[in-house]
Each structure stands twice: as structure tokens, then as C-alpha cells.
Amino acid sequence: MRFAPDRGFLYPVLGQREYNYPGKKFSVDVECRVEDNSLILTANFDLDVESISSLIDDGSARCILWVYCGATSYRQIFCSDSTKPRTVDGKLSIQNVRDQLEIHPQITAVEELCLHYHEANRAFGGGPVKLRSGNLLAVHKPSFTKVSEIEDRSTKSIFQLKKDSVIQQEGWEAQIDVQQPFIELVANEETYNNFDKLRKDDPKHAVQTLYLSALVETLYVYLKDRDPDEASEPDTSNWVDVITVKLLENNITVSDDGSARFVLKTMGQQSKSVLWVAQKLLEFPLFIQDEVGELE
Amino acid sequence: MNDVVKPLTDTAHLLLQELAKEQPDLFSCSGTLQEQLEKKLSSSAEEESKIFSEHTKWYPKESLKHLIADVVSGPAHDSEHVKLLRQIFPTFTALEMSDPRVLASLNCFHIADYVKIRWGSSNIATSTEKDKQTRFIKSHYLGRSKESNTIARLWWLYEFALRSSKYSKYDCDTLLEKMAHNVNFYHQILRRSYLMASDRVRAAVLDVAIASGLADANKTSEVTKVMRLLNRKAGGISLDVLSDEELRRHIKESLPPKEGAAPSPQP
Numbered sequence: 001m002r003f004a005p006d007r008g009f010l011y012p013v014l015g016q017r018e019y020n021y022p023g024k025k026f027s028v029d030v031e032c033r034v035e036d037n038s039l040i041l042t043a044n045f046d047l048d049v050e051s052i053s054s055l056i057d058d059g060s061a062r063c064i065l066w067v068y069c070g071a072t073s074y075r076q077i078f079c080s081d082s083t084k085p086r087t088v089d090g091k092l093s094i095q096n097v098r099d100q101l102e103i104h105p106q107i108t109a110v111e112e113l114c115l116h117y118h119e120a121n122r123a124f125g126g127g128p129v130k131l132r133s134g135n136l137l138a139v140h141k142p143s144f145t146k147v148s149e150i151e152d153r154s155t156k157s158i159f160q161l162k163k164d165s166v167i168q169q170e171g172w173e174a175q176i177d178v179q180q181p182f183i184e185l186v187a188n189e190e191t192y193n194n195f196d197k198l199r200k201d202d203p204k205h206a207v208q209t210l211y212l213s214a215l216v217e218t219l220y221v222y223l224k225d226r227d228p229d230e231a232s233e234p235d236t237s238n239w240v241d242v243i244t245v246k247l248l249e250n251n252i253t254v255s256d257d258g259s260a261r262f263v264l265k266t267m268g269q270q271s272k273s274v275l276w277v278a279q280k281l282l283e284f285p286l287f288i289q290d291e292v293g294e295l296e
Numbered sequence: 297m298n299d300v301v302k303p304l305t306d307t308a309h310l311l312l313q314e315l316a317k318e319q320p321d322l323f324s325c326s327g328t329l330q331e332q333l334e335k336k337l338s339s340s341a342e343e344e345s346k347i348f349s350e351h352t353k354w355y356p357k358e359s360l361k362h363l364i365a366d367v368v369s370g371p372a373h374d375s376e377h378v379k380l381l382r383q384i385f386p387t388f389t390a391l392e393m394s395d396p397r398v399l400a401s402l403n404c405f406h407i408a409d410y411v412k413i414r415w416g417s418s419n420i421a422t423s424t425e426k427d428k429q430t431r432f433i434k435s436h437y438l439g440r441s442k443e444s445n446t447i448a449r450l451w452w453l454y455e456f457a458l459r460s461s462k463y464s465k466y467d468c469d470t471l472l473e474k475m476a477h478n479v480n481f482y483h484q485i486l487r488r489s490y491l492m493a494s495d496r497v498r499a500a501v502l503d504v505a506i507a508s509g510l511a512d513a514n515k516t517s518e519v520t521k522v523m524r525l526l527n528r529k530a531g532g533i534s535l536d537v538l539s540d541e542e543l544r545r546h547i548k549e550s551l552p553p554k555e556g557a558a559p560s561p562q563p
Contacts, residue, residue, distance in 0.1 A: 071394040075493035077536040134533035
């Protein structure tokens, strides 16, 4: 069911209305992150209603997370298991979601059970009530995750973060080769772990630091080493083409006077710095697509 | 006009919606529409000045002309067109077919004649009132609802049949035939975005509807009643956690009583 504070039940449902279980705690911490082409969901349920807790512990009720995307007609349910009865882990392909994902946490009977609700508002009479599989014990307000900014989900970033124990000193280096599909950002274990954490915890900061710096370096290589004849049919299956397409979409081109600089087409060939171009391009995802060929 | 199907750019999509309000009659000819859109784009302040995005592209195996050549007014050929569309675009994904820029590109610039004829006999299509014309354009060309957008409607019918077949006792072809031949039935299936989003729940609904004759009855009022009842149930219980048997029992309880049968007790 979808959370509705005004929906009527014949027994108290935790979390639906403030006065159903006065003074009782029910919170769900939902974490949602993108890893490669997947959305990883983790939800931790916290409640202090003993009668419901004991039903979770004996397996007759379960913590549940169901996710819904209206645009792509996707609804999927993820349940806790007996090893971690108050945690729900879920993984779904990002291909299944457009614009927004609704995440609904709830506690549901998964078999016939008897609910005693002496901890609920006295007005309900204390129970017990017999509930069937599918009946709700607790519902939490949904969270909404916007995924519209992720433009293309069949893709990987042009940057690949790699661990390399050979690198001793702190920091990282970008291995940029126009013949290669990806740009490898190579770091020793400690730096790699720091970057990986930054990428997950604060992706915006990661873009402003690591990726901006890497893209500036990349654009210098692009200006110097790319083959301009190949740009006529970019297929976005390698980083050079991804950059070419993104430049085109932003009306940026490489000056044709041989001076290896970027110019803005709409501003009378106004010259633009590499840093400006990098900042502009990072407003969009720089992803490599699976190659698309003519269908047989 | 365009051999390669590409989605519209964000700016073009926005301007197309403006054109639908200002000059809905333009949509009757895709060539003129593209000319006007290009004019609008060149005079807009936006930096993005292209109609079609370079970001993604597809290559249709067969021309969409096959689809257009076979079009008739009304739903009579829906079943064939659903299959034909899948042959033309076998790799389209739900993500692409829920993107309004892709849908608008297809409806306005690739199958515009199909849209015009398919809905040609409806009152709203033949109206000379500008507001009604705009409503028609928004619904069948630019909207993103699965039941109204012309190309989305065809594609999602197959997708629903395909996804449901994993949980249904019927195969994809049977599910598709039962839906596509009963427009009043499938319209209600496509429009219930929340209830029908679960493949397993949808499969159970289709199984029960086919077995009970609800699908073949093809009556909007009957299907609506069942959907409303089921929706109400889904408000109180988690259909998704039910076993297949329990799920089907709940759906059967939502069906209208058969003539002459004693009224069933309220759950």
C-alpha cells in the first residue's frame, strides 16, 4: 500500500498517525546510492513497540521496502531476512527508473498472526486482532529519490578509478590515451579508498575536485592528440567521442586556425579556457554508451 | 523525413509544447511543424539550437512506413501494430519509451500520419476549437501517459504482456491478443500506473480477467469497478507479499457477482 495518513484501519498501524502509538518510536533510515548501473538501497528500521518487534523476531512479520517508479511501470519489493530482521537491502538496475523513485518502508504480516496492541492508544482497546498475510503493522512516510539527472543508464563514466600498489606517493595520476576507451585515474590504495568514499558520500565535491582536475588534463590531451577526421561520426563508445558530442551539444568547437583552443560557436568564435569548458561539460554526465549498430 | 530516430533536445521539446498551445494546427503536417520549430529555435535565447539530440540514436530495421501504411481509424489494427512496432524497435527499453523527448520525436516527426489517422474519428481530433486541438496534441503526441500517447500505448501494451508472461499461466502472445483486441479493457490496464506496475500483480489480474471473461466483455464500466475495488484493497494490504493463490483470491473477490449468484459476504 502507499502511505496515506487518513486511511482508516480497524486496528492501530504504527507510523500512520501520530496518535496511534503515542510516544512510541518508529524511524527508518533509507540510504540510496548509485554504483555502476545499479541503485543500491539500504534501510534500517528502528522501533520500540515490543509487540511488533517480537513479531519481526519470530518471522511472522517482516520489514519491507517497496520501490515504485510510475514512468517505467516498475514496482518491486525487498524484504528483510532472518539474519538481519531490521535491515532491508535492495539492488535494482538503474535502467528501471526514470525521474523519481518512491521508496516505501513498512512492516507487514507475512503469515496469519495475532497482534496485541496494548502499547497503542487506549482508544483502540488493546486488541488482540487476528491479521492475515499482507496486513500492515507499520507504515513510514515514503522517501523520493530523484534520478532524472542521470541521463544514460546503459553507460559507464569515461573515468575509471583504479587501484595500483606500484604508486607509492600520495595522490593520483590520469592515464589519458586517445586510443583507449576510458581515462584511468590511478591511485595507491589509501588515495583510492579516500576517493571512493568521497565519490559515494559527497559526489558534488568529487566532481569539483577530482573529476574537474582530471577533465582539465583530459581536454589538453584532446586538443593535442585527437584525430579531427574521426569526429564526423562520433559514436560515444570512447571518451574522445563522448567529449566531441558534449562539445557539439554545448556549441563548443575546436578552433580551425590550428591554435588548439576551444571556441564558442554562438559567440562569434569567442575563445574559451580549458577550465571553463571542463566546468561546462561537467554539468552533464560524461558517460560512455554501449555501442549501437545497425540492427540485423 | 528523418531516417534515424533521435530524441528531441530539451529546448525543442519545450518549444514544441509552446507550439501546441499557440498553433495546434501545425501538428497536422510534420514538415511544416519542423520548419516552424526550427524558426522558433533559431530565435530563442537558448544556446541549444538543435531539434534532435546527438546523445542517443537508433536505427530502425524496417521503415516506420509499414506502420503508417497499415493504419486505420480506431483500435482495429492495434494488435498487429503492437507486434510490428516491436519488430521495428526490438531494443527500445522502458527507460527510452518513458522519455517524453523520445515519444514526442516519434509521434511528431516519424509517425505523424499514423497519429492523425489512428485518432482521426474522435470528436476532439476533428474539433476546430483551438483549446480542444491543443488537448488532442498534448494527449496523443506530447503527453507521456501510457494509455494516450500514441507510440507509448502500442509499445507498453507489448511490454506489459511480455513482463506479465513471466508470472502468468498464459504466454506473451495470448496475453497480448487478449489485451489488444479489447480496447476498453487494455485502456484501464495501461492507465492504472500504480496498481499495474507490479508484474506479478498485473499477471494475476490478467489471468483472472481472461478466465472470468472480464477481458473479452470489454466493458469500461465493469473493468473500472474491478480496478477500483482492487485499488481499495491495495490501500489496506500489501498485495506484493501475498502468495499467488492469495493474490488471485483477492482479485476474484473484486470481480462483479455472476448473474443469479448469491451476493458474497464483504471481506
